[in-house]
Amino acid sequence: MIFTVQIKVMPLKNLLDPQGKAVMGGLNNLAITGINDVRIGKHIDLTIEASTEAEAKQKADDAAQKLLANAVMENYEIIVSS
Amino acid sequence: MIFTVQIKVMPLKNLLDPQGKAVMGGLNNLAITGINDVRIGKHIDLTIEASTEAEAKQKADDAAQKLLANAVMENYEIIVSS
Numbered sequence: 623m624i625f626t627v628q629i630k631v632m633p634l635k636n637l638l639d640p641q642g643k644a645v646m647g648g649l650n651n652l653a654i655t656g657i658n659d660v661r662i663g664k665h666i667d668l669t670i671e672a673s674t675e676a677e678a679k680q681k682a683d684d685a686a687q688k689l690l691a692n693a694v695m696e697n698y699e700i701i702v703s704s
Numbered sequence: 705m706i707f708t709v710q711i712k713v714m715p716l717k718n719l720l721d722p723q724g725k726a727v728m729g730g731l732n733n734l735a736i737t738g739i740n741d742v743r744i745g746k747h748i749d750l751t752i753e754a755s756t757e758a759e760a761k762q763k764a765d766d767a768a769q770k771l772l773a774n775a776v777m778e779n780y781e782i783i784v785s786s
Contacts, residue, residue, distance in 0.1 A: 624740070630747050645748075648771050656763055658706070659751035665712050666727075669741035681738055689730050 632663035707760035714745035
């Protein structure tokens with residue numbers, strides 16, 4: 623079976639997010655007001671072939687831990703859909 | 705009211721995604737198998753002050769069109785939660 627797995631990788635809440643800060647500045651320059659905070663992370667869509675949803679999630683988790691997310695600076699969230 | 709708005713910016717389906725291809729190579733090197741496709745985009749969390757959900761969504765849409773997404777190469781999706 624083919625599963626579509628989404629992984630959302632975001633910088634940890636306590637850490638400064640320089641990319642987000644830069645976008646905040648950009649929004650102010652464009653006179654878009656009312657935006658109090660911006661945080662930028664990665665969104666990864668995986669197409670995984672596995673026999674069960676749990677197996678697909680396990681593979682995604684493995685990939686996230688070993689390659690996609692840096693646990694020192696980022697946390698990640700996995701959403702599996704078939 | 706404060707709304708949390710998530711914007712998911714992904715490369716268009718028809719376009720090559722070099723970052724995704726690189727990650728595919730990395731996953732193969734790590735012997736993580738069964739992953740057929742990888743596409744990598746951005747995930748942006750905005751904290752928006754607005755009086756209604758529609759207004760918050762409008763601001764996020766404005767920000768996405770003017771700054772966050774490049775319509776030639778990317779599409780985006782907005783999810784508002786209060």
